[in-house]
Amino acid sequence: MLLRVRSPDGNFRFEFQPTADVSELVAKILETSAEADPATLTISNQPRGNETLFTTLKGRSLQGLGLNHADLIFVGYKRKPETASTSTNPTTAPQPGLAADTAPRIWETVTEDPIDVYWRARDGKIPRSRDSRFCTHAAKGMCDYCMPLEPYDAAYHKEHAIKHLSYHAYLKKLTPKSTASATSNLPPLEPLSYKVKIPCPSGHPSWPAGICTACQPSAITLQSQPFRMVDHVEIASHEMVERFLRVWRETGAQRFGWLIGHYEPYDVVPMGIKAVVEAIYEPPQEGELDGLTLGLPWEEEQRIRTLSASATTPLTVVGYVFTDLTVSKDDPSKTICKRHPGSFYMSSLEVIFAATLQKTYPTPSRSSPTGQAGSRLVTLIITANENGDTDLAAYQASEQACAMVEADMIEASVDPGIVRVKEEDRSQDAARYVPDVFFSYKNDYGLEVKKTAKPAFPVEYLMVNASFFFVSHGFPTNPVPMFQSTRYFIENRMGLESQTIEGVMSKLASLDAPDIHDSRTARPGEAHKRRELAAWLSDWHLIAFLDTTQLFSPDDIKLMMRVLTSPTLLDDLSQLDPLLAIEGWNNLMAFTRDSAAASSGPTAMEDDIPQEILDQIAAAEGNGGGDAGGGDANSGGVRICPHCTFENSARAADCDVCGLPL
Missing domain, CATH: 3.40.140.10 (Cytidine Deaminase, domain 2)
Known part of the structure; x- marks a missing residue:
């Protein structure tokens, strides 16, 4: 049979034979509670009160104590004297936030996501306004008709068609309300595991050589996750x-x-x-x-x-x-x-x-x-x-x-739409134990029917909803994205989009980036250029690409990401100053100047061509030109958008990305 044990060290599940001696239970508890003094170990059927010393139950069987399959028992103990003396030793500094006589447990050292920290600091109760029909108390009073509801209130969820509890509402439902409870500080969740326990707690050879109720997983009933x-x-x-x-x-x-x-x-x-x-x-x-x-x-x-x-x-x-x-x-x-x-x-x-x-x-x-x-x-x-x-x-x-x-x-x-249950495998290389699996459904008469899931069952039983x-x-009604631009080329799109440092420098040159100064040395009329530069740089794909160019150190890239994701960047352009001052940016601007000078300077061949010929060529290009066969000179080519540098087809009138005219 399965017994669930809740102790100061957490929640545990152990498998025993009904006729097993209580000493076997004590041994399992001590394996999970290294600091427990065996002489002070107690058992109870409730969180507080009715504690009985295990030492008074010697020779009794678990069945003789009235324990049944899946029963929950509560265990308490005092720590060993040497553990207490060690914890109070002045040379041993206790960790911050922990009492001097306790050791940190796994869940107590976890750093949670900020959203979890946010909800743990709140009770999550659902406020209700005064009911004009039933509330007869004063304006500042409260009764059953207007008092806040718990976040897991079933009637509220049904009324608002909310099919599932949120994660933290579910935790509130599992957590005892009384802070004085011995179990209130224990983690309420029990992670699921359908694997055979290796090695087996009873000591026999591990699966597939042997298996017993102590190491085999229980039968599985597929249910909707609440x-x-x-x-x-x-x-x-x-x-x-x-x-x-x-x-x-x-x-x-x-x-x-x-x-x-x-x-x-x-x-x-x-x-x-x-x-x-x-x-x-x-x-x-x-x-x-x-x-x-x-x-x-x-x-x-x-x-x-x-x-x-x-x-x-x-x-x-x-x-x-x-x-x-x-x-x-x-x-x-x-x-x-x-x-x-x-x-x-x-x-x-x-x-x-x-x-x-x-x-x-x-x-x-x-x-x-x-x-x-x-x-x-x-x-x-x-x-x-x-x-x-x-x-x-x-x-x-x-x-x-x-x-x-x-x-x-x-x-x-x-x-x-169907999931298959694998066959059991007893080979040493790929040992697999598959317990019984069931799922339930309503038949034509509206009755709940339980059915085996082998060899296959519907896939929706494995989905959250x-x-x-x-x-x-x-999508948000009033979008406020963290990144100001979504125009730069996307990575790993071979044949469609290309991320090159030459393209970046060309765009920076068109924005006059090398001539843009920080807020202290900025020249009159430069604000709009700084704003345009900041808006173009604030692009996830651009920042991720610059991270691969080795022009910027890891610290510079972190600074760039922090500056360009500021929600007030376009309102306070002085935030751009730290980015303009780093060595990597200055190097990139130097390369941009050199590249712009090289591309704009006349070639030796152009020096030998009379100016009137160059003017005629320029005029022909401005009028769309024409090939020898009279076809479209842009056919088969591309048109670069001057606004976002996206490569469009030669016949496009508007940019496919930003929608602006080419």
Whole structure:
């Protein structure tokens, strides 16, 4: 049978035979509590009170104590004398924020995301105004009809059609309300694990040589996850998505990108969290008509994460996005709707991929004994809706999906809406134990029916939202993106866009960047040039490219990112001064001057050509010229946009990126 133990060291689960002696339970507890004095070890069926010393229960069986499968017991103890004396030794300095007689535990040393720190400092209660019908008290009074609700209040969620609790509302529901409780400071979450315990606590040879109730995982019942780590995904600007789609629109190949952003409170749901996407980084990849090939782990990850963390509001990888679009043969202006209630919303292969990545990028949390709880990595899919227009959908795999992938229990099926359960494997090289897996559904008579998930089951049982399937998403009504520009070329787009230092210098020369001074030495009329320069430089892809040129030191790049992501940069241009003073910038400006001088100076051949001939050539070029066959001189070429330097087709009248006339 399974016993759940809650002690000062955390929450634990142990497997025993019902006839096992109580000494076996004591041994397991002492393995997890190295500082416990065995003589003071107590057991109780409630958090406070009714404690009984284990020493008075010698010779009793667990069944004889009245313990049953899945019972929760509460354990307490005093620390060993030598531990206490060591902790009070004046030569041993206690860590800040910890009592002198306690040692830090894993979850107590975790550094959480700022959004978690924000919500932990608040009670999250839902305010209510005075009810004119039932409130009979004075203006400053309060009663059951107007007192604030808990963030997990079921009636409020049902009234506002909120299907899932937010992460911190769920934690509030699990955490005891009484601060005096012995368990109030213990992490309330228990990480899921469907793997066989190796080595087995009972001491027999490890799986596959042997297995028992102490080391084998329990049967699994697939259930809808009651909470979600992210409640909303917000794209900082619509142009970001439009530029991401350019590869598919021009080649038909699917595209993948990492979402760079940060987390903010989302007040639409109690204690909600939204992921705000500020940029999309596109790693090296090979797109195809019906999929793509991607390298994992991605080589540039550490550089991109370091660069992102240097922003004014530190950024991180909040998810990933990919396209799944196919043009309709009947109407080329429409795309085929593949994902709908009669098909699937997220394929089994995509769910397993999402679960794998979510397990790779867990969320640091003080609410888990391991210091990690779930993941906020969001899957964003650009696909077609029922009208044939491109649309966005955001998803997450459930915690059960992550645990099943970690235990190597499931695999994708040929049918995208079906997940297959793998067969048990007892070979030494790839030992795999697969417990019983069940899922429930309502039959034609409205009755809840439980069914085995072997050999396969519907993919929606592994998604966070069993009803709506997707995390909400959208664009802000009044966008205030962190980066002022989305015009610079995007990385790793071979044959479509090219990032070169020569192109950067050409643009800087057109902006008169080498002649722009800091605010102390600025000349009259230079403010608009500084503003134009700041707006162009504040581009995620440009900063990321400059980081690869080796012109700037790591510290200079961090300074550049911090300056160019300031929300008040265009209102206070003096913030640009530190960037204009660094050595890397001065070197780049020196190269820009030399490049501009070399390109503008006359060649030796031009010196020999009479001026009247040069004037005729210039006039012919100004009138569009003409080739020998009378065709368009621009056919087959490109037109560089003077506003954003984007390469358009020769026949384009307006820029495909910024929309301004060429």
